[in-house]
Amino acid sequence: MQNETGKSKLMWLVIDLIVLLYAFIPVFWIISLSLKDSATLNDGNYFPRSITFESYQQIFANNDFTRALINSIGICLIATFIALLLGTFAAYAVARLQFPGKKIIVGMSLMVSMFPQIALVTPLFRIETAVGIFDTWLGLIIPYITFAMPLAIYTLSAFFREIPWELEKAAKMDGATPFQAFRQVIAPLAMPGVFTTAILVFISCWNDFLFALSLTSTSAARTVPAAMSYFQGATTFEKPTGPIAAAAVVITIPIVIFVLLFQRRIVAGLTSGAVKG
Amino acid sequence: MAEIVLDNVVKRYPDGALAVDNFNLEIADGEFIILVGPSGCGKSTTLNMVAGLEDITQGELRIDGQVVNDKAPKDRDIAMVFQSYALYPHMTVGENMGFPLKLAKVDKSTIQKKVHEAAEMLELTQHLDRKPSNLSGGQRQRVAMGRAIVRQPKAFLMDEPLSNLDAKLRVQMRTQVSRIQKTLGTTTLYVTHDQTEAMTLGDRVVVMRGGIVQQIGSPQHLYDHPANLFVAGFIGSPSMNFVPGRLEGDGIVSALGEARLPDRIRQALERGNGSRDVILGVRPEDFEDARINGDKPGGRFSAPIDVVESMGSDLYAYFTLRGDVASSAELDDLAKDTGNDLHTDGTAMTARLDPTARIRQGDNVELWYNTDKLHIFDAESGRNLVGGDSQSAANAGTGR
Amino acid sequence: MSTQADLSRPAGGGHDADEEAVAIARKRASEGKKAEAKLGMMLCAPAALVMVAVMAYPIAYAFWLSLFRADLRTPDQNEFVGLSNYVTVLSSPIWWTAFGVTAFITVVSVILELVLGMLLAIVMHRTIIGRGLVRTSALVPYAIVTVVAAFSWRFAWSQDLGWLAGSSAPLTDRWSSIAIIILAEVWKTVPFMALLLMAGLALVPEDLHKAAAMDGGSAWQRFWMITVPLVMPSILVAVLFRTLDAFRVFDNIFVLTSGANETSSVSMVAYNNLIRGLNLGIGSTMSVLIFITIAIIAVVFTKLFGAAAPGSDEGGRR
Numbered sequence A: 001m002q003n004e005t006g007k008s009k010l011m012w013l014v015i016d017l018i019v020l021l022y023a024f025i026p027v028f029w030i031i032s033l034s035l036k037d038s039a040t041l042n043d044g045n046y047f048p049r050s051i052t053f054e055s056y057q058q059i060f061a062n063n064d065f066t067r068a069l070i071n072s073i074g075i076c077l078i079a080t081f082i083a084l085l086l087g088t089f090a091a092y093a094v095a096r097l098q099f100p101g102k103k104i105i106v107g108m109s110l111m112v113s114m115f116p117q118i119a120l121v122t123p124l125f126r127i128e129t130a131v132g133i134f135d136t137w138l139g140l141i142i143p144y145i146t147f148a149m150p151l152a153i154y155t156l157s158a159f160f161r162e163i164p165w166e167l168e169k170a171a172k173m174d175g176a177t178p179f180q181a182f183r184q185v186i187a188p189l190a191m192p193g194v195f196t197t198a199i200l201v202f203i204s205c206w207n208d209f210l211f212a213l214s215l216t217s218t219s220a221a222r223t224v225p226a227a228m229s230y231f232q233g234a235t236t237f238e239k240p241t242g243p244i245a246a247a248a249v250v251i252t253i254p255i256v257i258f259v260l261l262f263q264r265r266i267v268a269g270l271t272s273g274a275v276k277g
Numbered sequence B: 001m002a003e004i005v006l007d008n009v010v011k012r013y014p015d016g017a018l019a020v021d022n023f024n025l026e027i028a029d030g031e032f033i034i035l036v037g038p039s040g041c042g043k044s045t046t047l048n049m050v051a052g053l054e055d056i057t058q059g060e061l062r063i064d065g066q067v068v069n070d071k072a073p074k075d076r077d078i079a080m081v082f083q084s085y086a087l088y089p090h091m092t093v094g095e096n097m098g099f100p101l102k103l104a105k106v107d108k109s110t111i112q113k114k115v116h117e118a119a120e121m122l123e124l125t126q127h128l129d130r131k132p133s134n135l136s137g138g139q140r141q142r143v144a145m146g147r148a149i150v151r152q153p154k155a156f157l158m159d160e161p162l163s164n165l166d167a168k169l170r171v172q173m174r175t176q177v178s179r180i181q182k183t184l185g186t187t188t189l190y191v192t193h194d195q196t197e198a199m200t201l202g203d204r205v206v207v208m209r210g211g212i213v214q215q216i217g218s219p220q221h222l223y224d225h226p227a228n229l230f231v232a233g234f235i236g237s238p239s240m241n242f243v244p245g246r247l248e249g250d251g252i253v254s255a256l257g258e259a260r261l262p263d264r265i266r267q268a269l270e271r272g273n274g275s276r277d278v279i280l281g282v283r284p285e286d287f288e289d290a291r292i293n294g295d296k297p298g299g300r301f302s303a304p305i306d307v308v309e310s311m312g313s314d315l316y317a318y319f320t321l322r323g324d325v326a327s328s329a330e331l332d333d334l335a336k337d338t339g340n341d342l343h344t345d346g347t348a349m350t351a352r353l354d355p356t357a358r359i360r361q362g363d364n365v366e367l368w369y370n371t372d373k374l375h376i377f378d379a380e381s382g383r384n385l386v387g388g389d390s391q392s393a394a395n396a397g398t399g400r
Numbered sequence C: 001m002s003t004q005a006d007l008s009r010p011a012g013g014g015h016d017a018d019e020e021a022v023a024i025a026r027k028r029a030s031e032g033k034k035a036e037a038k039l040g041m042m043l044c045a046p047a048a049l050v051m052v053a054v055m056a057y058p059i060a061y062a063f064w065l066s067l068f069r070a071d072l073r074t075p076d077q078n079e080f081v082g083l084s085n086y087v088t089v090l091s092s093p094i095w096w097t098a099f100g101v102t103a104f105i106t107v108v109s110v111i112l113e114l115v116l117g118m119l120l121a122i123v124m125h126r127t128i129i130g131r132g133l134v135r136t137s138a139l140v141p142y143a144i145v146t147v148v149a150a151f152s153w154r155f156a157w158s159q160d161l162g163w164l165a166g167s168s169a170p171l172t173d174r175w176s177s178i179a180i181i182i183l184a185e186v187w188k189t190v191p192f193m194a195l196l197l198m199a200g201l202a203l204v205p206e207d208l209h210k211a212a213a214m215d216g217g218s219a220w221q222r223f224w225m226i227t228v229p230l231v232m233p234s235i236l237v238a239v240l241f242r243t244l245d246a247f248r249v250f251d252n253i254f255v256l257t258s259g260a261n262e263t264s265s266v267s268m269v270a271y272n273n274l275i276r277g278l279n280l281g282i283g284s285t286m287s288v289l290i291f292i293t294i295a296i297i298a299v300v301f302t303k304l305f306g307a308a309a310p311g312s313d314e315g316g317r318r
């Protein structure tokens, strides 16, 4: 028996190790690339022989990159905030109220979540050019909000459903109007859910590439993922591997730290909206 | 403080289910009314209609003479205590209790004063700044009460407010609820499943079954004069024993032997000119060890005792009567509610005897029963042929 | 519920009276719920408006554009051409190659994701040591920007530069490129799949496993006869979503191969026509075709397996 548990512990240890390797190998590789100096960059070694921060200095000296970083942060924060605001309202209604058109809103967000983004690129491109928001923050914020909306609605409505009905009844009995019940009782209780959803929505905006690529033309609104693909080496012959790796690390580290900190909530959020009990 | 009138109130859910039918009740100002009945009989529905949380399909609900059918809960000035307490987890005890006042835009100092008064009454003063999650079950229950009290509403509605407490706490809180209601004199409508609460708390008890009011009356009245088999079986714990029997001449024949009926009952039976097939009802305390009661008038029979439980002050003897089992839809309903719907051959009986009775398990004992306290029900309709107040038996829906 | 209603039905109450009462109940309910309905619609309106404005109108516009010869390089030759763009696209080998590549990547990666996702889910669910650590690190691929991961894989498989490549150059060959694209896709989405499946696994009561073990089932039998059927709803939802997602594959291909060596997906060729080629008519036609394909996949899935849409249940209200 003793031996048995010892064995299974060892087995799990090995399996766990495999999972860790799986998750981190590409991450460490890009970190190690970003730290290699130009002499050893092309040596094909997984770990750097010597460490240098040259690539980081290079990208932070590059206005296009710093601008892109600001764009990324600003656009994603604003889009997350708005998507969450609108999503919270809609999710509450979907989870808690009976009203005509509920099926429509649920179906609509389902359709949006399945929608091929590429199909939007041309029309948005044309419309945004016509309206004059092409290559601006707003031009990206709008599609980001839209594509984040279903995620926000699903995840949040799952959280709303967990709040006991009786609290609303109690609020009504205490003299609250439906909106007051929402505002003063339900919304505060849904805050953890809202926070979790915010992380998920932010990640999904942060991850976007297609819109950032096609709805921008200068560094005015280009976000980091798109900017990375436009990186130039110092000379035309030099491949910008180091700077790209460094930029990749810069936009990855904050998200990874976020995820490590709020692992539990993210797991809850990702699963609650998608699978019903 | 208010007078609440339910006038022919009907509740039908949109899916067609009839939850409450023709409910009539006049609740006097300051009265404490208990609603009892088996699970699913429409108690919560009734309460929610008074609260305004469910709308009324037909009939009228009047508070202080004003029809309030279409008023939102917040405009009815009624407070409710929920079974789950429904405390707001993100607010402190004080904020929970002050919430109704805050919504009513009462100024801060008044809120504070009122919350403190209520907290004092409920011994919650030192917990005012804590969150509900840090309170014990009993304390949470008191906060829920406090939230109802603080705004001095016209009426309290309570839906099984004590059922989540353990037995000991429930007894404590029961007296506290009673005290508070008496002090404040607020009209109260109280739903419960608990026999003791039903018997001790209310001025009047409303017994419901399948959405229909069976009888309304003071606890003692319901106990002594149940209108029908259902009320007889529902009120009282342990519940009344039922045995099928036949009226023959001046007496009655059943598994409890042959017994002569006292004049009072015979006269009542003639008036009711009921059929010959009846169901006898005997309360456990109307049995006695025949040796103790000597030759008092009453019926006598022998039965082997299955189990004896001595409670100190009383002695419970359980025995089984062979032969037919009293059967009726009402009794089936009762059995379902208590979970005793296993059909065995014979009738399980309970007798509450004097503690001096020397009875042991397995003995074949002669028991005596008080024919003067016999309840006799029509085997078909379940109506009480003797003791029940005839008018409420005939029209169970009408209040007094 | 209904027995209760039957019991309490007044003896004289006929059928018509009942129906009338139900009608009254419905009407009353609707009157009472009016405020609620209004609030519900008001709360949903902004979200719905945004989704309609950003989705419905542009998709209609894309369809409209697909009926025109609309090439930004030759703006004065724009004209209505009916369905001829569709004929052009559907008879073009480039489109069908891309379609084949996309379908291949979708099928292979979803199957791999399902298998690996299930394994990972079981590991996360059952591991006896470091469960928190395993779950946390499994989230890392999910959280990493696709483009970042794609660059990592590209560098790893680049000749001389990459630790995986050595002196070979797999990204210059079609099939090895596709394999790497699939690797990148799978790596990133297995954790997400695993999380969805794990939520399903958590719904399988532990006692059921014990009971089956007592009944003499082997671990393998228990997996197929107990776990899989119970987790099936989660599997279907996860597979549906991943299939639709995989069919839209773009980021990885853009970074890894830019569509070289016939590795373009449908999204990639549409992008090339739209943004690089500025041929809006053809690009829009492709967009519409992708949209239709995805709609067909979704409908077939839901019809075939009854995969329920998440969040579509009404939720008990009491």
Ligand SMILES: Nc1ncnc2c1ncn2[C@@H]1O[C@H](COP(=O)(O)OP(=O)(O)OP(=O)(O)O)[C@@H](O)[C@H]1O
Pocket: B013, B014, B015, B017, B018, B019, B037, B038, B039, B040, B041, B042, B043, B044, B045, B046, C001, C004, C317, C318
């Ligand atoms: N929203 C609803 N829609 C349809 N039927 C309902 C609804 N709510 C309750 N019912 C039905 O109405 C009847 C009465 O329910 P109610 O909740 O009032 O019972 P109750 O007496 O409070 O029972 P309990 O003691 O279990 O709380 C039941 O048959 C129930 O199934």
Ligand SMILES: [Mg+2]
Pocket: B043, B044, B045, B159
């Ligand atoms: Mg109830």
